Amino acid sequence: MVTAGLDMQGYNWDALHCPREFLKKQRVKDFENYLSLVEPPVGRQMERARSIKSNQEFYRFKYGNMAERCSIGHFQLRKLVWATSKNDVYYLSDDTVRQWIPQGGYSRPIASLPFKVISMACKYDLLFAGGAMGEYACQRLDNTESNVCYGMTTQDINGTTNHLDLFMSRTGVKTGLVSGNDNKVRYLRFDTMTFADTLSMPFPVNCTAISPDKNLLCSVGDSTQTILADANSGAVMSAIDEHHDFSFSCAWSPDGRFFVTGNQDKTARVYDIRNTSKTLHLLAGSVGAIRSVQFSNDGEFLIAAEPIDYVHLYHTKTFDTEQVINLFGAVAGVALTPDDQALFICNADNDLGCGLYEFQRVEDEQSTLYI
Template sequence: MEGFTQTQVSTLAVKDKLLVAGGFQGELICKHLDRPGISFCSRTTYDDNAITNAVEIYVTPSGAVHFTASNNDCGVRDFDMEKFQLSKHFHFLWSVNHTSLSPDGKLLIIVGDNPDIMLVDSDTGKTVMPLHGHLDFSFASAWHPDGVTFATGNQDKTCRIWDVRNLSRSIAVLNGNLGAIRSIRYTSDGKYMAMAEPADFVHVYDVKSGYENEQEIDFFGEISGLSFSPDTESLFIGVW
């Protein structure tokens, strides 16, 4: 990609005509899709274990565009796209594989090379509560649009659903077939949730049924990620 030589992309996100790609050496490349050229590029870290595991684009209450980057160097970084600069940097004791910001912008789900899920204050990075239940490392997370429930995906082949009003235990446990839950997405209206295994299986749940009703999509191929269209009519699955 332009901006770095031979960048190997490890993750990417697109929102409101902004594309952010992360690389295996900690690279970040930002491009506005309605403008020519690259808008911003940087290295998050020069640590030997620098892979960018996930990026998430969001809009602050004031209307500013930001994104968070989760890295193997145990860091979560928040970037201000108006100023093209780092605005926050939180450090944890283990590699961070994914983060998700709550719809009200107050809480971050932090998942990584630790069985516990960390719910932290998005302004300070301080832990609000560790969540117990998963048995292995986690790779995925997502908030329901209502801001009350959220989901986490783990190498123990389960996705757990949590409710912020009672975090003593998860309210549902959804099982995969063969592998870790590597990607989770909700539709914008909150009616459906999809979760992907590393290969062959994607599961789509009816949220209103309490995640009881499921459609399983079974095919052959390794899965790089999934996403619903903004109008909720389509589900896109990356296969390689």
């Protein structure tokens, strides 16, 4: 990732007279990973993570735009960049959602919101943003001159909208999936702007993902547990308890056979839905919590992002190989375009290369591979 003596963030390490490797090791040593639990669960020992070759290049650095000021609304919530196409990238800047247009080389504001934004989702020509006090806002992306719709997910004093997602219901209705700090998961219908259902969980919910067939929810939160629940009734189908701290991210593989959880214990755990009694793959971070996880749309890669510096791309055929994108700064989010050809990383550290970084998929002659 070096061009004309500069790395992807514009640092000239020869001129700085400080070896990059030395500074990186010092940064890793000094970083204090945040834990919610003072002590791990009694009697629980951390298993050995997979040994993985980290010398792959699945995505190659293409462009860095340090002029864009990216933000993080809450230090534990990091899904703050979305790419709906190769030329439409949405990210948070303070409490304004902006659109970056790579081909044009410019950005523009989409919605300046009157509350502290901590979560967002962009799909189906919709922006869905959530606030620290239960607020939400919706904006059409195909007509940004239209009115912004505002509402509240809850009046609970502890009703933070920790995570948002959008999916298409079986009847073709655009639906918002809201994970709340008040132990609730909610469905918001965008055709009527009403909540279709509210499901209860046994803990404050930091992230929920709905399975591709719309039958199951995977929910994680302020607990070492991962809950698999019926997507219609909320009935708990399985409660998995293997992590050592609280989880803030989860995702399903495109075929619905596998799901993954990201935890503050610095691991991601991959499970097979056919046997959830034990972790299928235990993946370790380099420095801190796994703040966001997602599968590529073709299922070939799993992406796991840490709070600073490291984004891991695992090849899902065997999980024996990975690419580690190694930069300096706070990772506000990672997004893939729908065709998986471009990957964007949002860096929210004003002192260390704040901005958006674009990577292009490296094509090879192999056919698409799955877990």
